[in-house]
Amino acid sequence: MEKVLEVKDLHISFDVYGGEVQAVRGVSFDLYKGETLAIVGESGSGKSVTSKALMRLLPMPPARIKQGQILLEGRDLTKLSEKEMQRVRGAEISMIFQDPMTALNPTMTIGKQITEVLLKHQQMSKAEAKARAIELLDLVGIKEPALRFKQYPHQLSGGMRQRIVIAIALACNPKVLIADEPTTALDVTIQAQILELIKDIQKKTGTSIIFITHDLGVVANVADRVAVMYAGKIVEKGTVDEIFYNPKHPYTWGLLASMPSLEHGDEELYSIPGTPPDLLNPPKGDAFAPRNAYALKIDYEMEPPMFQVSDTHYAATWLLHPNAPKVEPPKVVRERMKKFEALTKDRGGEKR
Structure with a gap:
């Protein structure tokens, strides 16, 4: 497969009053x-900072990229000037933000917000940009796109505003x-529609997507591969099938166990004990050890390799060392693994 983006040994810190936060x-x-x-x-694991x-949207200062590379088709984005990055943003790499109301300018019409991207990056005429904007509104499932083109964000529902944000992100075929x-x-019904929309658009355009989320239920529906982050590090990565029915890191077990399920009725919802570490002073050894019921002595002394x-x-846990005791995931996680495997079989063994 063709590699579009490579992130290599990325370290990002924030210089704050109390010291250096190693995010x-x-x-x-x-x-x-x-x-x-x-x-x-x-929250706080480093997902959004990475994205x-x-x-290159982090405010610098207080943020700084200490080391590492972000290679987009071989070009290191960390070495580009701000002016060069302005040509990359929107045209080659773009973003759908969490809250569509804050992502959109309330003083500008929907059409103007889409066409300004096209005028800047695609050198279109105003008439061509308008035609393309209406096409994009239709692509993201906006009914009466020519009417919506003239409206303002406050005149649209939350789900429609998120579709507009997606249209802006897709404007230049990043x-x-x-x-x-x-x-x-968004509410649950609209969430499902937006996820289906993103999957459908990817099939049509072939765009590569990085999906940032805390919700593993969402991941099962949209992802091909998964990277699990904790305390600023990736602790496990694999295909969606591997992460869901063969997870190896205790933190991944905790995330799977924390997923709500209608089948468990009145059972108390599991939560991972404790809180994430303070990255002003990252702990020695495995950062997850204080919250890990399966932690070994070495976890408090030495950071596990992948x-x-x-x-x-791949997973960064000492439980995978040949000399480590054999530990099974908790019962609730094993049940989730079986359920996911059954769903895979129901799809006819289809692999993502």
């Missing part, structure tokens, strides 16, 4: 043409589309 600590991943990579984890770094929790501000589970599956 991203050595993140590496690849993104291939036409695939969806989901980056999952709790904004790809677009190679990479970053979706930063694009359904968080152990290879398969050609596509």
